[in-house]
Amino acid sequence: MVVSREIVKKPTGNVTIFPFDERPSSLKNLQQEFALPEDRVLSPVLHKDDKVNVTLFGFSAGQEFSAHSAPTPAILYFLEGEAEVQLGEDKVSAQAGSFVHMPPMLPHGILAKSSVKMLLV
Numbered sequence: 769m770v771v772s773r774e775i776v777k778k779p780t781g782n783v784t785i786f787p788f789d790e791r792p793s794s795l796k797n798l799q800q801e802f803a804l805p806e807d808r809v810l811s812p813v814l815h816k817d818d819k820v821n822v823t824l825f826g827f828s829a830g831q832e833f834s835a836h837s838a839p840t841p842a843i844l845y846f847l848e849g850e851a852e853v854q855l856g857e858d859k860v861s862a863q864a865g866s867f868v869h870m871p872p873m874l875p876h877g878i879l880a881k882s883s884v885k886m887l888l889v
Contacts, residue, residue, distance in 0.1 A: 798824060798847060804883040809833070823888045827851070827880035835877035842888060844868040849884035853877070 802812075802824060810826040827849070835854055844853070846866040853862050854877040855870065862868065870876055878886075 798885065798887075802826060802885065804828065804848075804885065807831075820889065825884070825886045825888060827878070827884040827886070829880055829882050832879040833877055835875045837873045837875045838870075839872055841872055842870045844870070844878075845887040845889070847885040847887065849886075850881040851884050851886070852879040852881060854879075 802810075804810075804826045805828045807828050809828070809831050811823050813821065813823050815822040844862070844867070846862045846864055848864050850861065850863045853860050853868060854875070855868070856874055856876075860868075878884075
């Protein structure tokens with residue numbers, strides 16, 4: 769199980785950030801080894817180098833990241849749960865198995881309808 773080291777307050781709730789030097793280099797089974805939070809968002813970085821950043825997100829039901837944009841393209845892959853995803857002006861439903869590609873600067877946000885596990889690449 770992943771254990772948090774630092775909690776940072778965000779307008780949409782608590783986000784747990786893991787110090788880079790204490791993150792696991794790999795997890796054998798993201799479904800089993802990452803417990804969903806009860807009342808916040810967890811976001812351990814699984815891998816980061818100068819070409820790619822892989823972050824595992826765990827949202828408790830009702831938690832959200834309000835709309836924002838990023839200067840790089842990104843991929844969301846939903847492992848578990850249901851969420852409403854804002855992509856520009858559109859809102860779409862995502863569930864386990866959903867794959868989303870976002871080009872740079874696309875405004876996007878996520879609202880967890882249930883507890884959610886999601887990879888951000």
